[in-house]
Amino acid sequence: MEVVFLDNxxxxxxxxxxxxVKKVGAALVARGHRVRAFGVKEMDPAAxxxxxxxxxxxxxxxxxxxxxxxxxxxxxxxxALRVRPHDPHxxxxxxxxxxxxxxxxxxLMALPPDALARGNLIVVPGVSQNQLSGLVRALGxxxxxxxPRVVCQLMFAPDWxxxxxxxxxxxxxxxxxxxxxxxxxxxxxxxxxxxxxxxSLYRDAYxxxxxxxxxxxxxxxxxxxxxxxxxxxFFGYSKxxxxxxxxxxxxxxxxxxxxxxxxxxxxxxxxxxPATVAAEQALRALAGVRLIEGVQTxxxxxxxxxxxxxxxxxxxxxxxxxxGSGIFTQSAAAGRPVVAAMGTFAGASVAGGEAEGExxxxxxxxxxxAAIMRLAARLGDSHARAAxxxxxxxxxxSADAHADVLLAxxxxx
Numbered sequence: 054m055e056v057v058f059l060d061n062x063x064x065x066x067x068x069x070x071x072x073x074v075k076k077v078g079a080a081l082v083a084r085g086h087r088v089r090a091f092g093v094k095e096m097d098p099a100a101x102x103x104x105x106x107x108x109x110x111x112x113x114x115x116x117x118x119x120x121x122x123x124x125x126x127x128x129x130x131x132x133a134l135r136v137r138p139h140d141p142h143x144x145x146x147x148x149x150x151x152x153x154x155x156x157x158x159x160x161l162m163a164l165p166p167d168a169l170a171r172g173n174l175i176v177v178p179g180v181s182q183n184q185l186s187g188l189v190r191a192l193g194x195x196x197x198x199x200x201p202r203v204v205c206q207l208m209f210a211p212d213w214x215x216x217x218x219x220x221x222x223x224x225x226x227x228x229x230x231x232x233x234x235x236x237x238x239x240x241x242x243x244x245x246x247x248x249x250x251x252x253s254l255y256r257d258a259y260x261x262x263x264x265x266x267x268x269x270x271x272x273x274x275x276x277x278x279x280x281x282x283x284x285x286x287f288f289g290y291s292k293x294x295x296x297x298x299x300x301x302x303x304x305x306x307x308x309x310x311x312x313x314x315x316x317x318x319x320x321x322x323x324x325x326x327p328a329t330v331a332a333e334q335a336l337r338a339l340a341g342v343r344l345i346e347g348v349q350t351x352x353x354x355x356x357x358x359x360x361x362x363x364x365x366x367x368x369x370x371x372x373x374x375x376x377g378s379g380i381f382t383q384s385a386a387a388g389r390p391v392v393a394a395m396g397t398f399a400g401a402s403v404a405g406g407e408a409e410g411e412x413x414x415x416x417x418x419x420x421x422x423a424a425i426m427r428l429a430a431r432l433g434d435s436h437a438r439a440a441x442x443x444x445x446x447x448x449x450x451s452a453d454a455h456a457d458v459l460l461a462x463x464x465x466x
Contacts, residue, residue, distance in 0.1 A: 054463060055087040056174045057201075059164075061157065061184065062114035063092030065100045067290070067321060067348040069379055073178055074104055075351075076452040077269050077459070084456065091164065110160045114179055115215040118152040120144040146214065146222045149183050157187030162194065173201045174463045179208040181215070182226035189234040192242060200241040204462050206266055207246050207255055210374045217294055217326075217372055224258070231259050243462050247377035248398050254375070264462070268377040269455035271386035271447035274355065279362055279436050283314045285392075285425060286361030288345075288354070289380045291322040291329050296367025296394065298328040301335035302418035303367075304342065307425050314429060317361055319345045358383065362436070363390045363410070363428055367421050370396025381408070382450050388443035390435040392424045408446065409439035 058078070063070040070092070078088040090106040093113050101108055120128070124144060132139030161169070169175065180188060185205075192203060211223035220226075234242055238261070245266035246252040255261040291297040304316055318336060322329050336342055345357055358364075364384040374397070381399040384391050385408040393399035395414035402408040413424035428435060448454065 054172065054174060055089060056081050056176060056459065057168050058088070058090040058176045058178065059161065059168075060090065060114075060178050061093055061110035061112065061160075062179050063090065063096060063100075063104075063106060064113060064115075065097035065348065066350065070178055071100055071104070072351070072379060073269060073455075074106065076272070077455050078104070080269075080452040080456040081459075084460075086460075089168065091168070109164070110157070112153050112156045112160075114181065114184065116149075116153060116183075117145060117214075117216055118148040120148045124148070142218060143221055145216075146220060149214075150186075150222065150226050153183035154185070154187035154190075157184045158191045159187075161188065161191035169195065169199075169201055171199050171201055174459060175201050175203040176459060177203065177205040179206055181209050181213060182211065182220065182223045182230070183215075185227065186230040186233060189230055189237065189242070192237060193233070197241075200237075202463055202465075203242050204264075204266070204459055205242065205244055207244055207251065207261075207263060208376060210251070210254060210376070211258070213372075213374065217292075219371065228259060231261055243465075245458070248375065250375035250398060250401060251377075264458060266458050267450045267454050268379055268382040269450065269452040270379045270382045271450035271454075272452060273383045273387045273447070274359060275443065276362065276387045276389040276436065276439070277359060279433055283362035283429070283432055284317050284360060285314055285363050285365055286317045286319075286358060287365045287367075288319045288358060288361075289321070289378075291320055291333065293326050293328050294369045294372035296365075296369060296416075296421070297322075298332045299367050299418045299421050300365070301332055301339065303422040303425065304336075304339055306419060306422035307429075308339075308341070310422075310426055312426060312429055314341075316342045317345060317357065318342060319349070319357075321346075321348060358387075358389075361389065363392065363425075363432065365421075365425070366391050366393040366397070366399045367413075367416075368394055368397045368399065370394050370400075370416060373397060375401070382446075385409075385439070386443055386447035386450060388436070388440035390428060390432070390439045392421065392428055394421075407442070409435055409442055 091109040092106045094108045096108045211227045244263045246263040391410035400412045403410045411424040411428040413420040
């Protein structure tokens with residue numbers, strides 16, 4: 054059987070998609086299956102060559118579209134006449150949904166004929182309201198006898214947007230797409246989620262039952278023995294929705310309270326968020342902070358995180374929500390404690406005893422600093438407990454576990 058990943062989030066080595074396709078693809082190949090992957094047209098050539106991925110999709114999962122000049126003029130006029138308020142954010146949401154769904158549908162229909170052949174298993178690792186109806190329309194346009202099995206992961210909550218604001222139209226757009234998908238669900242289209250929290254959201258709001266598709270990054274080396282001077286780390290994208298902007302003040306507060314620890318922080322951003330740029334400048338001025346710049350290879354990432362004794366996951370409960378996290382998965386699987394915000398999946402996992410660490414609330418730098426200090430005060434015991442939890446967590450979140458779930462969908466009657 055051929056498993057085909059259709060991933061317009063596959064851009065380069067810095068994305069979740071790169072590691073997912075690499076690790077799960079290898080697990081599938083080891084079982085004798087063929088694997089093909091399609092990423093964005095502007096995909097990093099080195100990453101494409103490494104994965105054997107084919108650049109294809111015109112628009113990224115993380116892209117957006119702007120309203121036309123005519124739409125803006127009409128909206129301003131209606132606002133001036135008090136027919137309805139002029140709302141540029143709402144216009145951008147609607148323009149993004151209309152144009153990106155159409156582009157995704159067209160790109161799917163332009164795939165090589167054998168990519169969507171019946172008998173293949175199609176994996177769509179992530180969609181938002183800007184791709185979901187495009188996927189449903191492309192699949193529905195094929196004769197039933199020619200449709201492949203498609204596993205589509207609902208990675209985001211309906212209020213997520215790629216530009217870091219809560220969606221006003223997301224719930225409505227998802228509802229329309231699911232209504233369109235009803236004849237396909239359970240026959241050729243199967244929805245998946247990373248965890249129980251996201252699954253509950255879609256079940257309660259839309260009566261959509263999903264399969265659990267674990268974050269497949271549990272195959273990591275165990276955390277090192279705890280040194281006399283521990284290191285707290287922050288890795289992944291440096292973005293506001295991941296709490297990067299909280300780090301400078303939190304570190305200063307910890308220093309003021311006498312924390313005897315160092316910090317290792319990855320810098321990886323495009324310079325478009327003012328808060329992130331300001332946080333980077335502030336971090337560069339702090340002592341005891343080692344900055345790791347740019348995208349890391351798998352080997353470099355493993356080496357760097359191997360020198361970290363506790364991982365900071367200050368993800369925004371509103372903007373990041375209950376999504377899964379590769380950094381969290383790797384940390385818990387390694388037996389490395391975490392500091393996470395209440396209202397996130399990592400925070401819920403710690404509170405529920407599935408992972409070890411500290412949870413903080415409210416969502417601000419002083420609360421983050423207080424959680425770091427609490428963990429530092431009991432880090433030895435915390436490491437021991439994290440190690441006891443690690444094996445089961447790693448097994449449940451391995452690439453093989455992910456592959457098992459995918460292949461089970463192909464075997465459905």
